[in-house]
Amino acid sequence: AQSVTQLGSHVSVSEGALVLLRCNYSSSVPPYLFWYVQYPNQGLQLLLKYTTGATLVKGINGFEAEFKKSETSFHLTKPSAHMSDAAEYFCAVIHSGGYNKLIFGAGTRLAVHP
């Protein structure tokens, strides 16, 4: 069965510092992997996704993630944090039942301080 583990429920960085949010997955089939972002009291917005092909995926707002099959990881990074990046971030994998059924991790709340 598919599952997603996000390491660290809260991450705090200084403005301008590197952002690294960790995600490990378990999947019995080649995974489709996603990162979504949620701002307070709002819905989720897709940041980026990996389906097939290039393992380094670039998304919106300067974020990128690298699919590493050997490590079963899909960590999210951004070279320089902005105050506007403060939000909750969710890693997700497509359910083995297919279609668009996603299994989400528990989320990581990112705080950015001056």
Next chain:
Amino acid sequence: DGGITQSPKYLFRKEGQNVTLSCEQNLNHDAMYWYRQDPGQGLRLIYYSQIVNDFQKGDIAEGYSVSREKKESFPLTVTSAQKNPTAFYLCASSRASGTGELFFGEGSRLTVL
């Protein structure tokens, strides 16, 4: 502008009452979903529908019901059988193909008093 509209944004309910959350989309998407969000637990799938007049249970369907009479609409009823209904509920839609890109509404926060 195309998007997903959820209403109401905030809802209070007494124990033992059913409540219906509205979800409407004008993206012409075939598939729609309901997720429940609790702090520290991520999102859990309640129900999903891939086509009009058809829907499937997700991982936590007990105490919930849905209908899909129109492509644009996928209302969720939280029944009195749901033991712990206080949560943030998110509706989403997608194209039928399995690319995993969901479009979310802004959510409905239900509080049971």
